[in-house]
Amino acid sequence: MENENKTSEVKTQKLTSKKYNWNWIVGVIFIIVGLFSFGTSVIAGFLYLIVGMILIPPVATFVKGKYGYSLSRKMKIFFIIFVLLISGMTQLTSDKAKPSSPEIKQPVANQPQTFEDRIKTLAVKTGVTNITYGGIDDEKADSNRPAGSRMFTIKLNVPSYYDANSFYKNTGELTGKVFQETFTSNPTVYDAIVWYSGETTDKYGNKKNSVILSYFIDKATFQKINWQNFDSTKLCDFLKTEGSANGGETGCNTLAKID
Numbered sequence: 321m322e323n324e325n326k327t328s329e330v331k332t333q334k335l336t337s338k339k340y341n342w343n344w345i346v347g348v349i350f351i352i353v354g355l356f357s358f359g360t361s362v363i364a365g366f367l368y369l370i371v372g373m374i375l376i377p378p379v380a381t382f383v384k385g386k387y388g389y390s391l392s393r394k395m396k397i398f399f400i401i402f403v404l405l406i407s408g409m410t411q412l413t414s415d416k417a418k419p420s421s422p423e424i425k426q427p428v429a430n431q432p433q434t435f436e437d438r439i440k441t442l443a444v445k446t447g448v449t450n451i452t453y454g455g456i457d458d459e460k461a462d463s464n465r466p467a468g469s470r471m472f473t474i475k476l477n478v479p480s481y482y483d484a485n486s487f488y489k490n491t492g493e494l495t496g497k498v499f500q501e502t503f504t505s506n507p508t509v510y511d512a513i514v515w516y517s518g519e520t521t522d523k524y525g526n527k528k529n530s531v532i533l534s535y536f537i538d539k540a541t542f543q544k545i546n547w548q549n550f551d552s553t554k555l556c557d558f559l560k561t562e563g564s565a566n567g568g569e570t571g572c573n574t575l576a577k578i579d
Contacts, residue, residue, distance in 0.1 A: 346375050350400075367403045374399070435505045439474060442497050448482040449490035454517060461510045469510035474498055478518040478532070484578045487533075489553040491516055495535045496552030503542050510539045520576045532576040535559060538569040 350372030357365035375396065436456055443453035454475035461469035476494075481487040495514045502512045516533040535555065541562055556572035563571040 344376060348372065348376065350375065363406075367406060371400055371403050435501070438501055438505065439498065442494065442501065443476050446494045447490035448486050450479045450481065451491075451494060451516075452477045452479065454515075465510045468508055470506065470508045471511040471513070472502055472506065472509050473513040473515060474502065475515045475517065477529075478516050481518075487578055488556050491533060491535070492555035493552045496547060496550070496555055499535075499537055499542060500547055503539060512537055512542070518576075530576065532574070532578060534571075534573045534575060536571055538566075541566065541570050 350368050353368045353372075355365065355369070357368055439456065440453045443451055445451060454477045456475065457473040459471045459473070461471045465471075476498075478487075478491075481490070498514050499512050502509055513534065513536040515531045517529055518532045519527055520530050520532060521527050533556075537559060559570040559572040563569065
């Protein structure tokens with residue numbers, strides 16, 4: 321009989337020790353969670369701290385000694401569930417009440433929308449040659465072209481340039497870009513012409529603005545050129561040579577003296 325009582329006492333001591341340890345572990349966890357919860361919800365933080373303080377053995381012993389009252393295991397479990405529900409609802413309400421951060425829109429550079437706008441962005445100083453935009457003529461192509469074909473004439477102004485050599489190189493480079501933009505943006509274009517106009521002086525000494533250099537190319541020749549590997553600075557000479565072989569479909573004509 322004595323052995324049975326001792327065995328029962330040992331079991332009771334072990335159970336009490338386990339409960340004691342678990343109360344410490346769970347209580348400390350709730351206290352730590354409560355401290356961290358203050359950053360998001362003060363109410364949730366206080367509720368977690370209260371649960372933690374109730375669970376840790378020293379507080380439970382103090383309350384029982386002073387007031388003669390202690391919470392049963394079922395009451396503790398119920399209280400923990402109740403606190404978790406309340407704190408969860410509080411956290412949810414707090415998140416909804418927070419003003420949403422305004423969406424920061426990244427500035428988007430204005431992109432040229434029309435063909436004319438894109439040509440205007442190309443018509444700038446190239447090398448040592450000053451170039452400005454002059455206009456675009458859209459006309460019906462010659463009758464020997466496919467039905468519905470158009471002919472574009474892009475007019476560019478040359479306020480100043482350094483010398484003849486740089487002038488041909490710089491205008492060739494720019495004309496290559498203009499041709500690519502023209503045929504890429506306008507599928508119906510079959511002939512593209514680029515005029516470079518500048519101040520000229522006639523034999524009587526009169527100054528006027530007139531076309532001094534003209535590049536022209538047809539769609540068939542344009543599509544043969546690998547523009548990524550092509551040296552556009554020599555475009556004028558190339559178009560002259562091609563023109564002599566293709567019956568004048570391409571060309572580069574100097575219409576005024578370029579010094």
